[in-house]
Amino acid sequence: QNSPFGIDGSRAHRAMYTVETTSNLDMADVVRKAPALPIEGSACPWDTGAVAVSVDPKQDPNSKTLWRVTVRWQKAQGAEGDGPNPWDKPVLLRWNGTELAETWARDLEGKAFVNSAGDPFNPPPMIIRPMPILIARVQAISYSHRAAVKYGNSTNSDTWLSYPPNSWKALFAVSNEQRGADTSYWIIDFRFILNFDFDKGVGLWHPTLVADIGNRFVEAAAGVGDEPVFAKDKNGIASSRPIPLDTEGVFGPKGGRLPPVLLRSGDVQLGFIPFTTLHRRPFANLLTEIAAAGEGL
Structure with a gap:
Protein backbone atom coordinates (compact mmCIF):
# COMPACT_ATOMS: atom_id res chain seq x y z
CA GLN A 1 0.00 0.00 0.00
CA ASN A 2 1.18 3.48 -0.81
CA SER A 3 0.31 6.31 1.58
CA PRO A 4 -2.32 4.15 3.33
CA PHE A 5 -4.00 7.08 5.04
CA GLY A 6 -3.30 9.89 2.59
CA ILE A 7 -1.06 11.70 5.07
CA ASP A 8 0.76 13.48 2.24
CA GLY A 9 -2.52 14.93 0.98
CA SER A 10 -2.29 13.22 -2.40
CA ARG A 11 -5.30 10.95 -1.77
CA ALA A 12 -3.66 8.45 -4.17
CA HIS A 13 -3.46 4.87 -2.94
CA ARG A 14 -2.49 1.50 -4.30
CA ALA A 15 -2.98 -2.04 -3.01
CA MET A 16 -2.27 -5.48 -4.43
CA TYR A 17 -4.63 -8.41 -3.98
CA THR A 18 -4.04 -12.10 -4.68
CA VAL A 19 -6.85 -14.02 -6.40
CA GLU A 20 -6.91 -17.76 -7.07
CA THR A 21 -9.45 -18.91 -9.63
CA THR A 22 -11.19 -22.28 -9.76
CA SER A 23 -10.38 -22.82 -13.43
CA ASN A 24 -7.28 -22.20 -15.51
CA LEU A 25 -9.60 -20.96 -18.27
CA ASP A 26 -10.69 -17.90 -16.28
CA MET A 27 -9.43 -14.63 -17.74
CA ALA A 28 -9.00 -11.08 -16.45
CA ASP A 29 -12.68 -10.16 -16.86
CA VAL A 30 -13.63 -13.01 -14.51
CA VAL A 31 -10.92 -12.14 -11.99
CA ARG A 32 -12.15 -8.53 -11.77
CA LYS A 33 -15.52 -9.83 -10.53
CA ALA A 34 -14.05 -11.69 -7.53
CA PRO A 35 -16.31 -10.85 -4.53
CA ALA A 36 -13.47 -9.67 -2.30
CA LEU A 37 -12.07 -7.18 -4.83
CA PRO A 38 -13.03 -3.50 -4.93
CA ILE A 39 -14.81 -2.36 -8.06
CA GLU A 40 -14.14 0.81 -10.01
CA GLY A 41 -15.91 3.74 -8.38
CA SER A 42 -16.03 2.16 -4.91
CA ALA A 43 -14.60 3.95 -1.88
CA CYS A 44 -11.14 3.14 -0.61
CA PRO A 45 -11.42 0.97 2.56
CA TRP A 46 -9.14 3.26 4.59
CA ASP A 47 -9.91 6.60 2.90
CA THR A 48 -13.56 7.29 2.15
CA GLY A 49 -12.64 10.40 0.15
CA ALA A 50 -10.90 8.34 -2.55
CA VAL A 51 -12.50 6.05 -5.15
CA ALA A 52 -11.12 3.15 -7.18
CA VAL A 53 -10.07 4.25 -10.66
CA SER A 54 -8.50 1.03 -11.94
CA VAL A 55 -8.54 -2.71 -11.20
CA ASP A 56 -5.68 -4.36 -13.10
CA PRO A 57 -5.29 -8.19 -12.94
CA LYS A 58 -2.00 -9.80 -13.98
CA GLN A 59 -1.59 -13.57 -14.15
CA ASP A 60 1.23 -15.09 -12.11
CA PRO A 61 3.88 -16.33 -14.58
CA ASN A 62 4.27 -19.56 -12.60
CA SER A 63 0.59 -20.41 -12.22
CA LYS A 64 -2.47 -20.67 -14.44
CA THR A 65 -4.93 -19.95 -11.63
CA LEU A 66 -3.08 -17.35 -9.53
CA TRP A 67 -3.53 -13.64 -10.29
CA ARG A 68 -2.07 -10.44 -8.82
CA VAL A 69 -4.58 -7.62 -8.94
CA THR A 70 -3.44 -4.02 -8.49
CA VAL A 71 -6.13 -1.56 -7.42
CA ARG A 72 -5.55 2.20 -7.57
CA TRP A 73 -7.61 4.92 -5.90
CA GLN A 74 -7.67 8.66 -6.54
CA LYS A 75 -9.36 11.60 -4.87
CA ALA A 76 -13.10 11.44 -5.42
CA GLN A 77 -13.38 15.03 -6.73
CA GLY A 78 -10.18 15.22 -8.75
CA ALA A 79 -6.53 15.76 -7.98
CA GLU A 80 -6.57 19.47 -7.17
CA GLY A 81 -6.51 19.05 -3.38
CA ASP A 82 -9.24 18.67 -0.79
CA GLY A 83 -12.67 19.81 -1.87
CA PRO A 84 -15.01 22.00 0.15
CA ASN A 85 -17.01 19.13 1.66
CA PRO A 86 -16.03 18.45 5.29
CA TRP A 87 -16.53 14.69 4.85
CA ASP A 88 -14.03 14.65 1.98
CA LYS A 89 -11.15 14.01 4.38
CA PRO A 90 -8.84 11.02 4.84
CA VAL A 91 -9.06 8.86 7.93
CA LEU A 92 -6.99 10.42 10.71
CA LEU A 93 -5.24 8.26 13.31
CA ARG A 94 -4.03 9.20 16.74
CA TRP A 95 -2.74 7.18 19.67
CA ASN A 96 -3.92 7.46 23.24
CA GLY A 97 -3.73 5.21 26.26
CA THR A 98 -5.61 4.01 29.30
CA GLU A 99 -5.16 1.73 32.29
CA LEU A 100 -7.34 -1.35 32.66
CA ALA A 101 -7.87 -3.40 35.82
CA GLU A 102 -7.93 -7.12 35.05
CA THR A 103 -8.52 -10.17 37.23
CA TRP A 104 -5.54 -12.48 36.97
CA ALA A 105 -5.56 -16.03 38.34
CA ARG A 106 -2.04 -16.66 37.01
CA ASP A 107 0.94 -14.58 36.04
CA LEU A 108 2.49 -14.40 32.57
CA GLU A 109 4.54 -17.56 33.27
CA GLY A 110 1.49 -19.56 34.29
CA LYS A 111 2.16 -19.52 38.03
CA ALA A 112 -0.96 -19.19 40.19
CA PHE A 113 -1.22 -16.18 42.48
CA VAL A 114 -1.12 -17.57 46.03
CA ASN A 115 -0.71 -16.03 49.47
CA SER A 116 2.05 -16.80 51.98
CA ALA A 117 0.18 -19.96 53.08
CA GLY A 118 0.12 -21.29 49.53
CA ASP A 119 -3.62 -20.79 49.04
CA PRO A 120 -4.93 -19.09 45.89
CA PHE A 121 -6.45 -15.66 46.26
CA ASN A 122 -10.24 -15.71 46.13
CA PRO A 123 -11.13 -13.64 44.23
CA PRO A 124 -7.90 -13.38 42.18
CA PRO A 125 -6.00 -10.08 42.47
CA MET A 126 -6.67 -7.13 40.21
CA ILE A 127 -3.72 -6.20 38.01
CA ILE A 128 -3.42 -2.71 36.52
CA ARG A 129 -2.31 -2.93 32.91
CA PRO A 130 -1.67 0.02 30.57
CA MET A 131 -3.27 -0.26 27.16
CA PRO A 132 -2.49 1.69 23.98
CA ILE A 133 -5.65 3.06 22.36
CA LEU A 134 -5.88 3.79 18.64
CA ILE A 135 -8.50 6.36 17.66
CA ALA A 136 -9.53 6.42 13.99
CA ARG A 137 -11.45 9.56 13.01
CA VAL A 138 -13.76 9.50 10.00
CA GLN A 139 -15.68 12.51 8.69
CA ALA A 140 -18.67 11.27 6.74
CA ILE A 141 -22.02 12.34 5.37
CA SER A 142 -23.78 9.72 7.50
CA TYR A 143 -23.18 7.41 10.46
CA SER A 144 -24.21 3.75 10.63
CA HIS A 145 -24.92 2.89 14.25
CA ARG A 146 -25.67 -0.67 13.12
CA ALA A 147 -22.09 -1.08 11.94
CA ALA A 148 -20.81 0.41 15.19
CA VAL A 149 -22.77 -2.18 17.17
CA LYS A 150 -21.71 -4.96 14.79
CA TYR A 151 -17.98 -4.32 15.19
CA GLY A 152 -17.99 -3.28 18.84
CA ASN A 153 -16.31 -5.77 21.18
CA SER A 154 -14.88 -7.80 18.29
CA THR A 155 -11.37 -8.71 17.11
CA ASN A 156 -9.90 -8.60 13.63
CA SER A 157 -10.02 -11.86 11.66
CA ASP A 158 -7.88 -10.37 8.89
CA THR A 159 -4.58 -8.50 8.70
CA TRP A 160 -5.38 -4.88 9.54
CA LEU A 161 -3.00 -1.91 9.58
CA SER A 162 -0.14 -4.38 9.04
CA TYR A 163 -0.98 -6.32 12.22
CA PRO A 164 -1.99 -10.01 12.03
CA PRO A 165 -5.42 -11.41 12.98
CA ASN A 166 -6.45 -11.20 16.62
CA SER A 167 -4.21 -8.16 17.22
CA TRP A 168 -6.95 -5.53 17.54
CA LYS A 169 -10.04 -5.33 19.70
CA ALA A 170 -12.68 -2.84 18.56
CA LEU A 171 -14.24 -0.95 21.46
CA PHE A 172 -16.90 1.56 20.48
CA ALA A 173 -17.58 4.57 18.30
CA VAL A 174 -18.22 8.11 19.51
CA SER A 175 -20.00 10.25 16.93
CA ASN A 176 -21.11 13.86 16.75
CA GLU A 177 -23.21 15.55 14.09
CA GLN A 178 -21.82 18.83 12.79
CA ARG A 179 -23.89 21.41 10.93
CA GLY A 180 -22.82 24.41 8.93
CA ALA A 181 -24.59 26.99 6.81
CA ASP A 182 -25.08 24.65 3.86
CA THR A 183 -23.86 21.24 4.95
CA SER A 184 -24.25 18.55 7.58
CA TYR A 185 -21.79 15.77 8.39
CA TRP A 186 -20.64 13.39 11.13
CA ILE A 187 -17.35 13.18 13.00
CA ILE A 188 -16.87 9.54 14.04
CA ASP A 189 -14.13 8.40 16.41
CA PHE A 190 -13.74 4.62 16.65
CA ARG A 191 -11.49 3.28 19.39
CA PHE A 192 -9.33 0.16 19.25
CA ILE A 193 -7.01 -1.59 21.71
CA LEU A 194 -3.78 -3.09 20.36
CA ASN A 195 -2.88 -6.52 21.70
CA PHE A 196 0.49 -6.59 23.44
CA ASP A 197 1.02 -10.27 22.59
CA PHE A 198 0.20 -10.24 18.87
CA ASP A 199 3.71 -11.49 18.02
CA LYS A 200 3.42 -14.60 20.21
CA GLY A 201 0.75 -16.34 18.16
CA VAL A 202 -1.71 -16.44 21.08
CA GLY A 203 -3.36 -13.09 21.50
CA LEU A 204 -4.39 -11.29 24.63
CA TRP A 205 -7.98 -11.79 23.52
CA HIS A 206 -7.66 -15.60 23.61
CA PRO A 207 -9.84 -16.74 26.56
CA THR A 208 -7.00 -18.42 28.46
CA LEU A 209 -7.94 -16.78 31.75
CA VAL A 210 -11.17 -18.78 31.79
CA ALA A 211 -9.19 -22.01 31.63
CA ASP A 212 -6.68 -20.85 34.24
CA ILE A 213 -9.42 -20.02 36.74
CA GLY A 214 -10.97 -23.44 36.21
CA ASN A 215 -7.66 -25.08 36.99
CA PHE A 272 -9.73 -27.38 29.20
CA ILE A 273 -12.61 -26.66 26.89
CA PRO A 274 -12.03 -23.30 25.15
CA PHE A 275 -14.72 -20.64 25.26
CA THR A 276 -15.28 -17.99 22.62
CA THR A 277 -16.18 -14.66 24.20
CA LEU A 278 -15.47 -12.19 21.37
CA HIS A 279 -16.67 -12.04 17.77
CA ARG A 280 -13.99 -12.20 15.08
CA ARG A 281 -14.76 -10.02 12.06
CA PRO A 282 -12.79 -8.70 9.07
CA PHE A 283 -11.80 -5.10 9.75
CA ALA A 284 -10.94 -4.26 6.12
CA ASN A 285 -14.24 -2.44 5.53
CA LEU A 286 -14.98 -1.42 9.11
CA LEU A 287 -14.46 2.31 8.68
CA THR A 288 -16.35 2.51 5.39
CA GLU A 289 -19.28 0.59 6.89
CA ILE A 290 -19.35 3.00 9.83
CA ALA A 291 -19.69 5.86 7.34
CA ALA A 292 -22.15 4.03 5.07
CA ALA A 293 -24.75 6.36 3.60
CA GLY A 294 -28.37 5.41 4.06
CA GLU A 295 -27.73 2.82 6.78
CA GLY A 296 -27.50 5.01 9.83
CA LEU A 297 -28.86 8.19 11.34
Whole structure:
Protein backbone atom coordinates (compact mmCIF):
# COMPACT_ATOMS: atom_id res chain seq x y z
CA GLN A 1 0.00 0.00 0.00
CA ASN A 2 1.18 3.48 -0.81
CA SER A 3 0.31 6.31 1.58
CA PRO A 4 -2.32 4.15 3.33
CA PHE A 5 -4.00 7.08 5.04
CA GLY A 6 -3.30 9.89 2.59
CA ILE A 7 -1.06 11.70 5.07
CA ASP A 8 0.76 13.48 2.24
CA GLY A 9 -2.52 14.93 0.98
CA SER A 10 -2.29 13.22 -2.40
CA ARG A 11 -5.30 10.95 -1.77
CA ALA A 12 -3.66 8.45 -4.17
CA HIS A 13 -3.46 4.87 -2.94
CA ARG A 14 -2.49 1.50 -4.30
CA ALA A 15 -2.98 -2.04 -3.01
CA MET A 16 -2.27 -5.48 -4.43
CA TYR A 17 -4.63 -8.41 -3.98
CA THR A 18 -4.04 -12.10 -4.68
CA VAL A 19 -6.85 -14.02 -6.40
CA GLU A 20 -6.91 -17.76 -7.07
CA THR A 21 -9.45 -18.91 -9.63
CA THR A 22 -11.19 -22.28 -9.76
CA SER A 23 -10.38 -22.82 -13.43
CA ASN A 24 -7.28 -22.20 -15.51
CA LEU A 25 -9.60 -20.96 -18.27
CA ASP A 26 -10.69 -17.90 -16.28
CA MET A 27 -9.43 -14.63 -17.74
CA ALA A 28 -9.00 -11.08 -16.45
CA ASP A 29 -12.68 -10.16 -16.86
CA VAL A 30 -13.63 -13.01 -14.51
CA VAL A 31 -10.92 -12.14 -11.99
CA ARG A 32 -12.15 -8.53 -11.77
CA LYS A 33 -15.52 -9.83 -10.53
CA ALA A 34 -14.05 -11.69 -7.53
CA PRO A 35 -16.31 -10.85 -4.53
CA ALA A 36 -13.47 -9.67 -2.30
CA LEU A 37 -12.07 -7.18 -4.83
CA PRO A 38 -13.03 -3.50 -4.93
CA ILE A 39 -14.81 -2.36 -8.06
CA GLU A 40 -14.14 0.81 -10.01
CA GLY A 41 -15.91 3.74 -8.38
CA SER A 42 -16.03 2.16 -4.91
CA ALA A 43 -14.60 3.95 -1.88
CA CYS A 44 -11.14 3.14 -0.61
CA PRO A 45 -11.42 0.97 2.56
CA TRP A 46 -9.14 3.26 4.59
CA ASP A 47 -9.91 6.60 2.90
CA THR A 48 -13.56 7.29 2.15
CA GLY A 49 -12.64 10.40 0.15
CA ALA A 50 -10.90 8.34 -2.55
CA VAL A 51 -12.50 6.05 -5.15
CA ALA A 52 -11.12 3.15 -7.18
CA VAL A 53 -10.07 4.25 -10.66
CA SER A 54 -8.50 1.03 -11.94
CA VAL A 55 -8.54 -2.71 -11.20
CA ASP A 56 -5.68 -4.36 -13.10
CA PRO A 57 -5.29 -8.19 -12.94
CA LYS A 58 -2.00 -9.80 -13.98
CA GLN A 59 -1.59 -13.57 -14.15
CA ASP A 60 1.23 -15.09 -12.11
CA PRO A 61 3.88 -16.33 -14.58
CA ASN A 62 4.27 -19.56 -12.60
CA SER A 63 0.59 -20.41 -12.22
CA LYS A 64 -2.47 -20.67 -14.44
CA THR A 65 -4.93 -19.95 -11.63
CA LEU A 66 -3.08 -17.35 -9.53
CA TRP A 67 -3.53 -13.64 -10.29
CA ARG A 68 -2.07 -10.44 -8.82
CA VAL A 69 -4.58 -7.62 -8.94
CA THR A 70 -3.44 -4.02 -8.49
CA VAL A 71 -6.13 -1.56 -7.42
CA ARG A 72 -5.55 2.20 -7.57
CA TRP A 73 -7.61 4.92 -5.90
CA GLN A 74 -7.67 8.66 -6.54
CA LYS A 75 -9.36 11.60 -4.87
CA ALA A 76 -13.10 11.44 -5.42
CA GLN A 77 -13.38 15.03 -6.73
CA GLY A 78 -10.18 15.22 -8.75
CA ALA A 79 -6.53 15.76 -7.98
CA GLU A 80 -6.57 19.47 -7.17
CA GLY A 81 -6.51 19.05 -3.38
CA ASP A 82 -9.24 18.67 -0.79
CA GLY A 83 -12.67 19.81 -1.87
CA PRO A 84 -15.01 22.00 0.15
CA ASN A 85 -17.01 19.13 1.66
CA PRO A 86 -16.03 18.45 5.29
CA TRP A 87 -16.53 14.69 4.85
CA ASP A 88 -14.03 14.65 1.98
CA LYS A 89 -11.15 14.01 4.38
CA PRO A 90 -8.84 11.02 4.84
CA VAL A 91 -9.06 8.86 7.93
CA LEU A 92 -6.99 10.42 10.71
CA LEU A 93 -5.24 8.26 13.31
CA ARG A 94 -4.03 9.20 16.74
CA TRP A 95 -2.74 7.18 19.67
CA ASN A 96 -3.92 7.46 23.24
CA GLY A 97 -3.73 5.21 26.26
CA THR A 98 -5.61 4.01 29.30
CA GLU A 99 -5.16 1.73 32.29
CA LEU A 100 -7.34 -1.35 32.66
CA ALA A 101 -7.87 -3.40 35.82
CA GLU A 102 -7.93 -7.12 35.05
CA THR A 103 -8.52 -10.17 37.23
CA TRP A 104 -5.54 -12.48 36.97
CA ALA A 105 -5.56 -16.03 38.34
CA ARG A 106 -2.04 -16.66 37.01
CA ASP A 107 0.94 -14.58 36.04
CA LEU A 108 2.49 -14.40 32.57
CA GLU A 109 4.54 -17.56 33.27
CA GLY A 110 1.49 -19.56 34.29
CA LYS A 111 2.16 -19.52 38.03
CA ALA A 112 -0.96 -19.19 40.19
CA PHE A 113 -1.22 -16.18 42.48
CA VAL A 114 -1.12 -17.57 46.03
CA ASN A 115 -0.71 -16.03 49.47
CA SER A 116 2.05 -16.80 51.98
CA ALA A 117 0.18 -19.96 53.08
CA GLY A 118 0.12 -21.29 49.53
CA ASP A 119 -3.62 -20.79 49.04
CA PRO A 120 -4.93 -19.09 45.89
CA PHE A 121 -6.45 -15.66 46.26
CA ASN A 122 -10.24 -15.71 46.13
CA PRO A 123 -11.13 -13.64 44.23
CA PRO A 124 -7.90 -13.38 42.18
CA PRO A 125 -6.00 -10.08 42.47
CA MET A 126 -6.67 -7.13 40.21
CA ILE A 127 -3.72 -6.20 38.01
CA ILE A 128 -3.42 -2.71 36.52
CA ARG A 129 -2.31 -2.93 32.91
CA PRO A 130 -1.67 0.02 30.57
CA MET A 131 -3.27 -0.26 27.16
CA PRO A 132 -2.49 1.69 23.98
CA ILE A 133 -5.65 3.06 22.36
CA LEU A 134 -5.88 3.79 18.64
CA ILE A 135 -8.50 6.36 17.66
CA ALA A 136 -9.53 6.42 13.99
CA ARG A 137 -11.45 9.56 13.01
CA VAL A 138 -13.76 9.50 10.00
CA GLN A 139 -15.68 12.51 8.69
CA ALA A 140 -18.67 11.27 6.74
CA ILE A 141 -22.02 12.34 5.37
CA SER A 142 -23.78 9.72 7.50
CA TYR A 143 -23.18 7.41 10.46
CA SER A 144 -24.21 3.75 10.63
CA HIS A 145 -24.92 2.89 14.25
CA ARG A 146 -25.67 -0.67 13.12
CA ALA A 147 -22.09 -1.08 11.94
CA ALA A 148 -20.81 0.41 15.19
CA VAL A 149 -22.77 -2.18 17.17
CA LYS A 150 -21.71 -4.96 14.79
CA TYR A 151 -17.98 -4.32 15.19
CA GLY A 152 -17.99 -3.28 18.84
CA ASN A 153 -16.31 -5.77 21.18
CA SER A 154 -14.88 -7.80 18.29
CA THR A 155 -11.37 -8.71 17.11
CA ASN A 156 -9.90 -8.60 13.63
CA SER A 157 -10.02 -11.86 11.66
CA ASP A 158 -7.88 -10.37 8.89
CA THR A 159 -4.58 -8.50 8.70
CA TRP A 160 -5.38 -4.88 9.54
CA LEU A 161 -3.00 -1.91 9.58
CA SER A 162 -0.14 -4.38 9.04
CA TYR A 163 -0.98 -6.32 12.22
CA PRO A 164 -1.99 -10.01 12.03
CA PRO A 165 -5.42 -11.41 12.98
CA ASN A 166 -6.45 -11.20 16.62
CA SER A 167 -4.21 -8.16 17.22
CA TRP A 168 -6.95 -5.53 17.54
CA LYS A 169 -10.04 -5.33 19.70
CA ALA A 170 -12.68 -2.84 18.56
CA LEU A 171 -14.24 -0.95 21.46
CA PHE A 172 -16.90 1.56 20.48
CA ALA A 173 -17.58 4.57 18.30
CA VAL A 174 -18.22 8.11 19.51
CA SER A 175 -20.00 10.25 16.93
CA ASN A 176 -21.11 13.86 16.75
CA GLU A 177 -23.21 15.55 14.09
CA GLN A 178 -21.82 18.83 12.79
CA ARG A 179 -23.89 21.41 10.93
CA GLY A 180 -22.82 24.41 8.93
CA ALA A 181 -24.59 26.99 6.81
CA ASP A 182 -25.08 24.65 3.86
CA THR A 183 -23.86 21.24 4.95
CA SER A 184 -24.25 18.55 7.58
CA TYR A 185 -21.79 15.77 8.39
CA TRP A 186 -20.64 13.39 11.13
CA ILE A 187 -17.35 13.18 13.00
CA ILE A 188 -16.87 9.54 14.04
CA ASP A 189 -14.13 8.40 16.41
CA PHE A 190 -13.74 4.62 16.65
CA ARG A 191 -11.49 3.28 19.39
CA PHE A 192 -9.33 0.16 19.25
CA ILE A 193 -7.01 -1.59 21.71
CA LEU A 194 -3.78 -3.09 20.36
CA ASN A 195 -2.88 -6.52 21.70
CA PHE A 196 0.49 -6.59 23.44
CA ASP A 197 1.02 -10.27 22.59
CA PHE A 198 0.20 -10.24 18.87
CA ASP A 199 3.71 -11.49 18.02
CA LYS A 200 3.42 -14.60 20.21
CA GLY A 201 0.75 -16.34 18.16
CA VAL A 202 -1.71 -16.44 21.08
CA GLY A 203 -3.36 -13.09 21.50
CA LEU A 204 -4.39 -11.29 24.63
CA TRP A 205 -7.98 -11.79 23.52
CA HIS A 206 -7.66 -15.60 23.61
CA PRO A 207 -9.84 -16.74 26.56
CA THR A 208 -7.00 -18.42 28.46
CA LEU A 209 -7.94 -16.78 31.75
CA VAL A 210 -11.17 -18.78 31.79
CA ALA A 211 -9.19 -22.01 31.63
CA ASP A 212 -6.68 -20.85 34.24
CA ILE A 213 -9.42 -20.02 36.74
CA GLY A 214 -10.97 -23.44 36.21
CA ASN A 215 -7.66 -25.08 36.99
CA ARG A 216 -8.07 -24.06 40.64
CA PHE A 217 -11.12 -26.30 41.02
CA VAL A 218 -10.08 -29.48 39.21
CA GLU A 219 -6.77 -31.02 40.25
CA ALA A 220 -4.78 -33.73 38.47
CA ALA A 221 -5.21 -37.21 39.91
CA ALA A 222 -3.86 -40.72 39.39
CA GLY A 223 -6.53 -42.66 37.51
CA VAL A 224 -7.33 -46.36 37.60
CA GLY A 225 -7.82 -47.52 34.03
CA ASP A 226 -10.05 -44.97 32.35
CA GLU A 227 -11.89 -44.05 35.53
CA PRO A 228 -10.31 -40.97 37.10
CA VAL A 229 -9.92 -40.62 40.84
CA PHE A 230 -10.20 -36.96 41.67
CA ALA A 231 -7.74 -35.58 44.19
CA LYS A 232 -8.81 -33.88 47.39
CA ASP A 233 -8.07 -30.29 48.21
CA LYS A 234 -6.02 -29.03 51.15
CA ASN A 235 -9.02 -29.42 53.46
CA GLY A 236 -9.58 -33.04 52.50
CA ILE A 237 -12.68 -32.31 50.45
CA ALA A 238 -12.92 -34.21 47.17
CA SER A 239 -13.11 -32.15 44.02
CA SER A 240 -16.38 -32.11 42.15
CA ARG A 241 -16.71 -34.34 39.09
CA PRO A 242 -17.44 -32.30 35.96
CA ILE A 243 -19.38 -33.88 33.11
CA PRO A 244 -16.76 -35.43 30.77
CA LEU A 245 -16.77 -33.55 27.47
CA ASP A 246 -14.37 -33.38 24.58
CA THR A 247 -12.39 -30.25 23.75
CA GLU A 248 -15.29 -28.90 21.69
CA GLY A 249 -17.70 -29.14 24.62
CA VAL A 250 -19.72 -32.10 23.32
CA PHE A 251 -20.09 -35.71 24.41
CA GLY A 252 -17.85 -38.28 22.77
CA PRO A 253 -17.62 -42.10 22.78
CA LYS A 254 -18.37 -43.69 26.16
CA GLY A 255 -19.46 -40.42 27.65
CA GLY A 256 -16.81 -38.29 26.00
CA ARG A 257 -13.23 -37.37 26.82
CA LEU A 258 -12.39 -36.87 30.44
CA PRO A 259 -11.79 -33.47 31.97
CA PRO A 260 -8.19 -32.33 32.59
CA VAL A 261 -6.89 -35.12 34.83
CA LEU A 262 -3.95 -37.49 34.48
CA LEU A 263 -4.95 -40.98 33.28
CA ARG A 264 -2.81 -43.98 34.16
CA SER A 265 -3.78 -45.81 30.97
CA GLY A 266 -2.18 -43.26 28.69
CA ASP A 267 -0.63 -40.69 30.99
CA VAL A 268 -2.29 -37.99 28.93
CA GLN A 269 -3.02 -34.55 30.36
CA LEU A 270 -6.14 -33.25 28.64
CA GLY A 271 -6.79 -29.54 28.26
CA PHE A 272 -9.73 -27.38 29.20
CA ILE A 273 -12.61 -26.66 26.89
CA PRO A 274 -12.03 -23.30 25.15
CA PHE A 275 -14.72 -20.64 25.26
CA THR A 276 -15.28 -17.99 22.62
CA THR A 277 -16.18 -14.66 24.20
CA LEU A 278 -15.47 -12.19 21.37
CA HIS A 279 -16.67 -12.04 17.77
CA ARG A 280 -13.99 -12.20 15.08
CA ARG A 281 -14.76 -10.02 12.06
CA PRO A 282 -12.79 -8.70 9.07
CA PHE A 283 -11.80 -5.10 9.75
CA ALA A 284 -10.94 -4.26 6.12
CA ASN A 285 -14.24 -2.44 5.53
CA LEU A 286 -14.98 -1.42 9.11
CA LEU A 287 -14.46 2.31 8.68
CA THR A 288 -16.35 2.51 5.39
CA GLU A 289 -19.28 0.59 6.89
CA ILE A 290 -19.35 3.00 9.83
CA ALA A 291 -19.69 5.86 7.34
CA ALA A 292 -22.15 4.03 5.07
CA ALA A 293 -24.75 6.36 3.60
CA GLY A 294 -28.37 5.41 4.06
CA GLU A 295 -27.73 2.82 6.78
CA GLY A 296 -27.50 5.01 9.83
CA LEU A 297 -28.86 8.19 11.34
